[in-house]
Amino acid sequence: MRRREPVAPLDYFRRWPIRLWxxxxxVFLYAPLLCLIAFSFNESxxxxxxxxxxxxxxxxxxxxxxxxxxFGNSLTIAAVSTLVSVVLGALVAVGLWRFRFPFKPxxxxxxxxxxxxxxxxxxxxxxxxxxxxxxxxxxxxxPANLGAIIIAHISFSFPFVAVIVRARLASFNRELEEAAxxxxxxxxxxxxxxxxxxxxxxxxxxxxxxxxxxxDDFVITFFTAGPDTVTFPxxxxxxxxxxxxxxxxxxxxxxxxxxxLLTTIGLRLQGGPVAxxxxxx
Amino acid sequence: xxxxxxxxxxxxxxxxGPPGFWLALFFLVxxxxxxxxxxxxxxxxxDIAITGTxxxxxxxxxxxxxxxxxxxxxxxxxxxLLCLIIGFPVALAITFAPPRAKAWLLMLVMLPFWTNLLxxxxxxxxxxxxxxxxxxxxxxxxxxxxxxxxxxxxxQPLPLLHNNFAVxxxxxYVNLPFLILPLYAALDRLDRSMIEAxxxxxxxxxxTMREIVVPLALPGILSGLLITFVPALGAYxxxxxxxxxxxxxxxxxxxxxxxxANDWPFGAALSFMLMYLTFIAIAGQAIVARRRxxxxxx
Amino acid sequence: xxxxxxxxxxxxxxRFGGFTAVEQVSLDIMEGEFFALLxxxxxxxxxxxRMLAGLELPSEGRILIDGQDMSSVPPNRRPVNxxxxxxxxxxHMSVKANVAYGLKIAGVPEPERxxxxxxxxxLVRLEGMADxxxxxxxxxxxxxxxxxxxxIKRPRVLLLDEPLSALxxxxxxxxxxxxxxxxxxxxxxxxxxxxxxDEALAMASRCALMxxxxxxxxxxxxxxxEYPNNRFVADFIGSVxxxxxxxxxxEPDHAVIASDQLGARIFVDHGVTGATDATVWAGLRPEKxxxxxxxxxxxxxxxxxxxGHNLVRGTIRRGAYxxxxxxYDVALESGAEMRVLRSNVTRYVDREFAEGDAVxxxxxxxxxxxxxx
Numbered sequence: 001m002r003r004r005e006p007v008a009p010l011d012y013f014r015r016w017p018i019r020l021w022x023x024x025x026x027v028f029l030y031a032p033l034l035c036l037i038a039f040s041f042n043e044s045x046x047x048x049x050x051x052x053x054x055x056x057x058x059x060x061x062x063x064x065x066x067x068x069x070x071f072g073n074s075l076t077i078a079a080v081s082t083l084v085s086v087v088l089g090a091l092v093a094v095g096l097w098r099f100r101f102p103f104k105p106x107x108x109x110x111x112x113x114x115x116x117x118x119x120x121x122x123x124x125x126x127x128x129x130x131x132x133x134x135x136x137x138x139x140x141x142x143p144a145n146l147g148a149i150i151i152a153h154i155s156f157s158f159p160f161v162a163v164i165v166r167a168r169l170a171s172f173n174r175e176l177e178e179a180a181x182x183x184x185x186x187x188x189x190x191x192x193x194x195x196x197x198x199x200x201x202x203x204x205x206x207x208x209x210x211x212x213x214x215x216d217d218f219v220i221t222f223f224t225a226g227p228d229t230v231t232f233p234x235x236x237x238x239x240x241x242x243x244x245x246x247x248x249x250x251x252x253x254x255x256x257x258x259x260x261l262l263t264t265i266g267l268r269l270q271g272g273p274v275a276x277x278x279x280x281x
Numbered sequence: 282x283x284x285x286x287x288x289x290x291x292x293x294x295x296x297x298g299p300p301g302f303w304l305a306l307f308f309l310v311x312x313x314x315x316x317x318x319x320x321x322x323x324x325x326x327x328d329i330a331i332t333g334t335x336x337x338x339x340x341x342x343x344x345x346x347x348x349x350x351x352x353x354x355x356x357x358x359x360x361x362l363l364c365l366i367i368g369f370p371v372a373l374a375i376t377f378a379p380p381r382a383k384a385w386l387l388m389l390v391m392l393p394f395w396t397n398l399l400x401x402x403x404x405x406x407x408x409x410x411x412x413x414x415x416x417x418x419x420x421x422x423x424x425x426x427x428x429x430x431x432x433x434x435x436x437q438p439l440p441l442l443h444n445n446f447a448v449x450x451x452x453x454y455v456n457l458p459f460l461i462l463p464l465y466a467a468l469d470r471l472d473r474s475m476i477e478a479x480x481x482x483x484x485x486x487x488x489t490m491r492e493i494v495v496p497l498a499l500p501g502i503l504s505g506l507l508i509t510f511v512p513a514l515g516a517y518x519x520x521x522x523x524x525x526x527x528x529x530x531x532x533x534x535x536x537x538x539x540x541x542a543n544d545w546p547f548g549a550a551l552s553f554m555l556m557y558l559t560f561i562a563i564a565g566q567a568i569v570a571r572r573r574x575x576x577x578x579x
Numbered sequence: 580x581x582x583x584x585x586x587x588x589x590x591x592x593x594r595f596g597g598f599t600a601v602e603q604v605s606l607d608i609m610e611g612e613f614f615a616l617l618x619x620x621x622x623x624x625x626x627x628x629r630m631l632a633g634l635e636l637p638s639e640g641r642i643l644i645d646g647q648d649m650s651s652v653p654p655n656r657r658p659v660n661x662x663x664x665x666x667x668x669x670x671h672m673s674v675k676a677n678v679a680y681g682l683k684i685a686g687v688p689e690p691e692r693x694x695x696x697x698x699x700x701x702l703v704r705l706e707g708m709a710d711x712x713x714x715x716x717x718x719x720x721x722x723x724x725x726x727x728x729x730x731i732k733r734p735r736v737l738l739l740d741e742p743l744s745a746l747x748x749x750x751x752x753x754x755x756x757x758x759x760x761x762x763x764x765x766x767x768x769x770x771x772x773x774x775x776x777d778e779a780l781a782m783a784s785r786c787a788l789m790x791x792x793x794x795x796x797x798x799x800x801x802x803x804x805e806y807p808n809n810r811f812v813a814d815f816i817g818s819v820x821x822x823x824x825x826x827x828x829x830e831p832d833h834a835v836i837a838s839d840q841l842g843a844r845i846f847v848d849h850g851v852t853g854a855t856d857a858t859v860w861a862g863l864r865p866e867k868x869x870x871x872x873x874x875x876x877x878x879x880x881x882x883x884x885x886x887g888h889n890l891v892r893g894t895i896r897r898g899a900y901x902x903x904x905x906x907y908d909v910a911l912e913s914g915a916e917m918r919v920l921r922s923n924v925t926r927y928v929d930r931e932f933a934e935g936d937a938v939x940x941x942x943x944x945x946x947x948x949x950x951x952x
Contacts, residue, residue: 005594005638006637006638007636008634008635008636009477009486009633009634009653009654010377010473010477010634011377012373012374012377013374013375013377013378013379018370018373018374021371021374022374025367025368025457026389028367028454028457029389029393029454029457029458030389030393031408032401032404032405032454033393033396033400033401035404035407035414036400036407046412048412048414048417049417087299088299088303089300091296091297091299091300092297092300094296095293095296095297095300097283098283098284098296099284099286099289099293099296099297100283100284100285100286101285101293101297107301110304110309111304113308113312114304116511116559116563117559118511118514118515118532118555118556118559119512119517120515120517120532120535120536120552120555121515121535121553121555121556122308123517124315124535124549124552125308125311125312125314125315125552126311127539128311128314128315128318128549129307129310129311129314133310133311151307152307154307155303155307158303187289187292215397216397216398218399218518219517223539223540233397233399236400236403237399237518237522240399240402240403240406240522241522244403244406244410248403252397252400252403252404255396255397255400256396256397259392259396259397260392263391263392263395472665474664474665474667475667475669477632477634477654477663477667478663478667478725478728479669479680480633480654481632481633481634481654481659481660481729482660482680482684482728482732483655483656483681483684483685483732484655484680484684485655488684492680493669496671497669497670497671
């Protein structure tokens with residue numbers, strides 16, 4: 001038996017008031033989510049008292065056509081928006097990193113706008129734009145009917161990708177590019193063979209962020225979505241407004257699982273949870 | 282070194298062109314239209330005439346709406362303050378945790394941040410409503426007291442949902458990770474020997490926090506506060522789902538103008554007022570940060 | 580009667596997880612000493628210093644200062660102040676505010692506070708810098724601020740963590756003298772951590788040499804150099820020629836070591852008090868070996884040294900000219916090498932020895948250090 005090591009002055013982590021505080025905060029952050037998940041397996045519709053285990057609510061989710069459709073819409077929108085956002089974001093990052101041009105600070109400022117302005121402002125802007133300027137034709141076949149939402153999502157996602165990729169480019173050794181040029185590579189080759197591999201971790205992090213932002217977004221979608229283009233958050237919103245039911249719990253749990261899955265994959269691809277902290281603004 | 286764009290016009294156009302075009306068409310143009318609408322008025326049901334009027338902005342100054350602005354600012358400030366109070370010890374614990382625990386704690390803080398906002402708000406509703414977990418547990422306790430012979434009236438559930446309390450709680454719940462992460466980043470960058478030197482010179486832990494840690498981590502703390510304040514100020518979903526009739530925030534009023542009241546010009550003016558407030562907050566943070574840097578001479 | 584020590588360290592052990600940084604260290608430090616904790620990096624010296632400051636707490640053992648157990652005293656209540664390796668000068672405060680910090684915390688009232696700040700700044704020769712910000716100072720000046728800031732509290736002990744390591748060579752020289760001067764002026768006990776033996780030998784009144792968490796030897800600089808306890812000490816301080824051998828004679832007034840490695844017998848003029856036949860090591864400092872040209876006959880035996888002892892033949896492999904001296908590596912007939920140092924008392928162009936020369940090497944009976952471990 002070895003005596004416990006004494007708590008050194010800077011061992012704040014090991015002081016009991018701080019530990020208590022930490023534990024309480026974690027309970028605050030996680031208890032509601034864990035309750036939500038737990039009661040998605042509860043038999044009782046009342047959602048309060050545990051009466052027995054069931055998977056019925058998941059069954060209902062999978063029979064609920066409109067919910068499934070909304071889920072499909074969300075995934076489709078997120079996938080397309082991520083793809084385009086990563087390309088556009090990477091281009092911005094490379095452009096800002098590489099070129100000197102007039103009004104560059106202004107350009108950078110405008111590029112940061114979608115990140116900083118309140119969602120509601122962007123939401124109404126999109127509403128106005130798609131109802132008055134370019135009315136998205138109704139009755140288009142799926143997934144073209146999602147076009148307006150996808151465009152809106154790309155607009156607020158790609159600046160985030162740009163920020164992440166640019167941070168990564170700061171660590172690029174420009175001599176590599178010069179060496180490639182010296183060896184006879186053209187602009188395009190340099191971009192694909194030298195720059196893209198260097199940006200890879202940031203592209204993955206950016207893609208993960210863009211996907212989550214798109215999947216997560218309610219406000220902007222709420223203003224862009226029509227009656228036949230409902231996404232998962234918008235659908236859940238309308239369900240939540242009526243009542244709190246275990247069915248919503250089950251659908252939410254599925255989304256949480258998807259989030260955890262995506263985050264895990266993203267962290268695996270990047271190598272380690274700490275590396276991804278730079279991905280947040 | 283950066284390259285002059287004129288020396289490589291074609292690559293420059295190929296790289297900056299598409300995102301620049303996208304941003305202009307699908308972001309700046311919509312914003313510009315909203316801005317233009319804010320100087321217009323509705324004609325009939327659907328048409329808007331941009332007349333250059335300032336009536337919409339004058340209406341923003343109406344006490345009814347001014348109150349909502351003040352209230353939104355207050356709620357956002359309170360949320361930010363609570364996040365700071367809750368988040369600071371958490372960030373401190375993460376900073377000084379051993380590497381393995383640190384990675385896990387960061388993970389735990391980030392996971393809610395990646396989780397859908399609506400799902401989290403909904404989870405909180407289930408906790409707070411009259412038939413929610415908190416009230417149910419309290420009700421059991423109450424019934425227990427009654428069973429023990431105390432003469433008490435029947436349990437009245439605490440009104441936890443659909444009021445201002447719920448809105449602030451919800452905003453804190455949703456935004457806490459936003460503050461903890463930058464706070465952690467700021468504290469982690471801090472040279473630990475600064476803290477040790479202060480302790481060594483006779484200062485206690487609280488004094489050291491006040492005199493050394495907070496001033497040195499201030500730029501990081503300020504940007505964390507900003508990252509929390511801005512979304513809280515523009516919050517729509519939280520007051521909408523958790524708030525009561527008197528918990529309207531700016532975003533809810535804006536939404537009403539566009540979706541129900543059909544007064545787009547006024548909604549546009551409100552939107553831009555909200556945006557200006559956001560810019561003021563950002564500028565304020567930037568000015569404080571720059572002044573500090575200038576004073577430090579770095 | 581020995582005075583009571585200012586600092587008494589008793590069986591101090593510090594573990595970090597499974598790693599033992601400091602192991603069973605016991606040590607006394609007297610009032611007014613300039614004490615150096617010396618050792619290679621990772622030997623536990625800094626951990627020991629941090630335990631004195633209260634920044635780390637011992638796993639076992641205790642520290643007494645002025646006879647008082649410090650184990651449960653937090654760093655802010657110890658009569659000890661520290662100059663950190665990075666100086667830890669608060670960047671958001673002026674020089675004056677930095678120096679005054681400890682007094683402000685202690686609640687020293689205003690006129691006295693400023694007086695003492697000025698006095699401390701004068702002590703470290705920073706009078707004109709009071710209103711500067713740390714980023715307007717050089718590394719050496721920042722160190723002086725840290726020094727003034729720590730000394731102004733009039734601590735019983737001043738701890739210095741690698742005080743010269745971050746300075747460039749020229750400044751290091753100056754600061755050495757400065758630190759000694761300041762210590763003599765204020766009379767406070769200094770405990771300094773360093774990995775640089777020159778620093779320790781030049782400044783300290785006493786040194787403790789550590790290796791792998793354990794104390795190797797505590798002695799004055801000259802004793803550490805001339806009378807090392809073991810091979811680690813002999814090797815760490817200065818350079819040394821080490822030869823393994825067998826103790827064949829061990830009388831009170833002399834001893835003889837037979838070393839196959841050296842190819843000769845070593846005669847020393849003192850007893851060793853080890854069991855005869857034990858394996859021992861003889862340490863010979865390069866400057867204590869004499870070198871003569873091999874012109875046929877061996878040089879005459881030294882007074883008191885039996886014939887054939889303390890004498891070997893070799894060939895100069897290489898000479899490295901270092902300005903004030905030249906270092907020769909001599910290949911012995913046994914196959915071993917001996918390092919020999921010669922002062923360049925005349926200009927090097929008139930050099931006496933060249934590579935390839937056959938030479939005699941000899942040494943006085945009191946020169947070798949006999950090491951039992």
